[in-house]
Amino acid sequence: MTNSASTGFTRRGLLGLFAATAVVAAPTYSNAFGLLRGAGDIRRIRMYSGRTGESIDTIYWIEGKYIKEVVKEINYFMRDWRTDDTMSMDLRTIDIMAASHRILDVSEPYMLLSGYRSPKTNAMLRSRSRGVAKKSLHMVGQAADLRLKSRSVGQMARAAEACASGGVGRYSGSNFVHMDCGPVRHWGG
Template sequence: MTENSSTGLTRRGLLRAFAATTLTAAPTYSNAFGFLRGAGDIRRIRMYSGRTGERIDTIYWIEGEYIGEAIREVNAFMRDWRNGQTINIDTRTIDIIAATHNLLDAGNEPYMLLSGYRSPQTNEMLRRTSSGVARNSLHLQGQAADLRLNGRSVNQIARAAGSCNAGGVGRYSGSNFVHMDCGAVRSWGA
């Protein structure tokens, strides 16, 4: 494993970022998969977990290529915190999360991850004890995340995620979070 800096960026990721000849500081997105093409395109994700106290701030994609080490870090970070089980998080979901963050112009403020991957056992427990938990949740496939951003409202986050036109967006105003997934384009909640 490589050394991590205090910001959580991997050494390899930093070297690749510095090697890029042109970097785009604040790209605009027509949808999550329409990131600006060409030289200098980078994608970064910033989150923390109130459950585990962990933080992640990593560049996971540079100039058309996902960085395997960074994706593995995201997979570990978004694990089922109740039992430690991991799955490969769908990179489309990571892209939607990152695109939404950029559209919100949230700067360095990280998302709070409430739920990423859910094991079948965790999902079933939540179905028994909570309302609104789907039997075949996309969380089970590593294709969904429930997120909060302290500097933005649920409606602001949901509008930005919806403008990506790249998956499902659920508003949970009563619980102060937004669900984002890479499934069919749809929206729900208030």
């Protein structure tokens, strides 16, 4: 048996991998599979923002349906805190975040560093750092930068990569992981 402290994975988290991967990799199939109906399937997201002092801990999907009012709350929570602009976040990104969190088997909420970014904010950040993409998926609501105190960048990235559903960037120097619903790829160290 592998020590979960060294890998960041627990047996329960790994057992949930198959379900989480199926849910994230093809969220549109969840309604098609009759065996999932009535199975009590839920998706939950837990985050806080050190920038705004806000937190969110909510179930946003139940048995094949996103909860519209809750999704609006998530969109507001993930807004560009510098401009207060909001965007409808791509739910595939939220699903990747939730599945990764579930794989890691932690109760600690994510610290959200960046969700939606307005073009103005993205341009400002690009002028200060080479690591900010000109056509960042943050600007279209398809990316999030996240941190967990109890897990390393490597552990978080491996959990997100296990979902095989989008981009995963490791930013070890800044202690965060980028997750997005774009093409499957990974970078950083």
